[in-house]
Amino acid sequence: MENILEVKDLNISFHTFGGEVKAIRGVDFELKKGETLAIVGESGSGKSVTTKSIMRLLPPGNSEIKNGQILFGGKDLAKLSDRQMQKIRGKDISMIFQDPMTSLNPTIKVGKQIMEPIIKHQDASRATAKKRALDLLHLVGIPQPEQRFEQYPHQFSGGMRQRVVIAIALACNPKILIADEPTTALDVTIQAQILELMKELQKKIDTSIIFITHDLGVVANVADRVAVMYGGKIVEVGTVDEIFYNPKHPYTWGLISSMPSLDSRDEELYAIPGTPPDLLNPPKGDAFAPRNAYAMQIDLEEQPPMFKVSDTHYAATWLLHPDAPKVEPPEAVKRRMKQFFSEQEGK
């Protein structure tokens, strides 16, 4: 499948009073047409910074793209001027934010907010824009669009507001939709509705989605491929099955086994010890090494490269080096692997 977006060796730093925070330290990934790529990781791992850099929404004062390319449609987004970027933002690439309470303007009617990108980007007349906005409200499942069009955000519930935000994001049929924790602020039943809506719309308008979340349940539900981030790097990337049933990086092992499965009750949950690394002074070797029970001497000295597991599956851990000792993943992960492979043989 063709790549619609390629990010190559991206390095981003923030300049603070304390010094230079190296938030993104060499991120590579590609987004294919029509797929959903989920980026997971804990707060501070750099998942939001990566996507904000694609939208060029990082604060201009203290952030800096030190190195790397963001290739989209033959252009390097990292090098575009603000003026050029404005033509892409909201049109070819658009974004859904976490909190629908703060991402809508409370003083402007919902309908006008949806019309705005249509008028700006598509040179449409007000009448066409209004028609399109009503269609969009209908598309995202808001009942009585004509009445709702004239209302303000505070008259909508949280789930309905998120639908409006989605309508705005989809107004110009974007090629890429970036969803930054779009359901975290919502209740589970509303979350399920929004996820279903996003999947359905993706099929209809054939857009690619980058989905940021820390909820592995949501990842399993929406993703085709998954990238796991830690300490400003992608440490493992693969299809959703590869990440959930055959993970290779100890951090992914930790993430997966720290979630209780429905039948793990009496055993203690596996908890990743310690706290995330300080990116003001990133460690010399593997950033995960201090929290990693499987760490070897080399982990403290040198950063592991991406080792290939399959054509779609890569992981940055020295454990995959041919000279590395064989280690046993935690019980919860082994159970998943076994269950998965026995199912595959059964097919």
Added chain:
Amino acid sequence: MAQREKLLEIKNLKQYFNVGKPSMVKAVDDVSFDIYKGETLGLVGESGCGKSTTGRTIIRLYDATDGEVNFNGVNVHGKKSKSELKAFNRKMQMIFQDPSASLNQRMKVSDIIAEGIDIHGLAKTRQERMEMVYNLLETVGLNREHANRYPHEFSGGQRQRIGIARALAVQPEFIIADEPISALDVSIQAQVVNLLKKLQKEKELTYLFIAHDLSMVKYISDRIGVMYFGKLVELTTSDELYANPLHPYTQSLLSAIPLPDPESERTRKRKVYNLNIHNYAEGEEVKMREVKPGHFVYCSEKELKQYQAVLPK
């Protein structure tokens, strides 16, 4: 299991806000349940269903509109002298959702933790007080050097540990944990949940665990209550709730939670809850009924028969 001692008995608890105004809200509407000594009772439901209000009313942060909360046989909401209230407050403590909002930014960790110790006069000398603080810090997995720092110097998970240490300081019997892990990262959630479980074993604590993350609730709870619009609609052991959810709302809630398992996600069928499904006739009595021992469902007499029919024997 059957002859366990009741620690807390909640009878027909009601908590209405804006009583007498058109905007009256029945946040908790006639809820009854028991909590046994040493168990963890999980309370789940969507935001606005009244689960936090239930917790807050139990600990008397709100004055109940009606109903009783009996703690060790004594009504919490009954009239109490100052000293009785003080003694009661020591037995029941709370851990809050947002660890950065629930700790005073201007107090040192040692003073935050020792506030309860001071109020209840649990330490005789300064030295004893600090010893207690150090012990508590170590119990929750921090170290004694942390005592002289301020909350902003800690990460979210560490702050939640401080909140837990503060709750433990007065040696309570019962702890209400209101979404204690929702604000934390996945890898840190497991640390805090393990800590809560460990403390429960060591100190024989009883928990009321309020959350919306059902997989964590199932993991930590012995029994789970499901709330919907101020009512408790189902209450049973956590295994039973997952194996045989009976109330249509429970079924819909369970079907909405994504599991970290792509295989089961592909085949997920979501159920939508519709109030009309019950089709209650006028005058039909709808209340909590015991479908089988220990499994309570909010239903009518007719539904009770239907539920009993579908339950595996």
